[in-house]
Amino acid sequence: MSSSLAAGSCVPCRRGAPALSDADVAARLQALGGAWQLAPFADSGVPVLQRSVRFRNFRTALAFTNAVGAMAEAQKHHPALLTEWGSVRVAWWTHAIGGLHDNDFICAAKTDELLAAAEGVKE
Numbered sequence: 001m002s003s004s005l006a007a008g009s010c011v012p013c014r015r016g017a018p019a020l021s022d023a024d025v026a027a028r029l030q031a032l033g034g035a036w037q038l039a040p041f042a043d044s045g046v047p048v049l050q051r052s053v054r055f056r057n058f059r060t061a062l063a064f065t066n067a068v069g070a071m072a073e074a075q076k077h078h079p080a081l082l083t084e085w086g087s088v089r090v091a092w093w094t095h096a097i098g099g100l101h102d103n104d105f106i107c108a109a110k111t112d113e114l115l116a117a118a119e120g121v122k123e
């Protein structure tokens with residue numbers, strides 16, 4: 001399902017659209033293969049889909065950050081990104097509904113595809 005998630009395209013998500021059920025979230029988390037966690041994001045408190053990746057240096061961390069940003073712009077769906085020396089934290093959630101939507105899982109899967117092609121990743 002992860003590859004089918006990555007092949008998906010985000011849709012405009014309006015206020016009032018339903019957030020995914022716990023069961024749907026669990027199924028999609030499993031489809032992503034275990035690298036992503038649900039974490040309450042400090043300032044908003046809503047559960048977000050989050051992954052941290054370690055990089056050999058800031059240059060490669062920033063290059064990956066920019067690749068995720070370009071994908072987000074193309075999908076019109078945007079993450080929280082924390083880029084530090086040696087790591088990038090990516091968090092996806094849907095502001096319009098204050099929760100998780102299919103868009104978040106599609107973008108997480110697309111993030112993993114960018115990671116597979118990224119330079120400087122520390123396993």
Ligand SMILES: C[C@H](O)[C@H](O)[C@H]1CNC2=NC(N)=NC(=O)C2=N1
Pocket residue numbers: 011012013076077078079092093094095096097
């Ligand atoms: C019209 C467009 O879909 C919205 O403005 C988008 C932009 N990017 C977005 N990104 C995220 N993460 N959540 C949103 O609700 C959101 N809304």
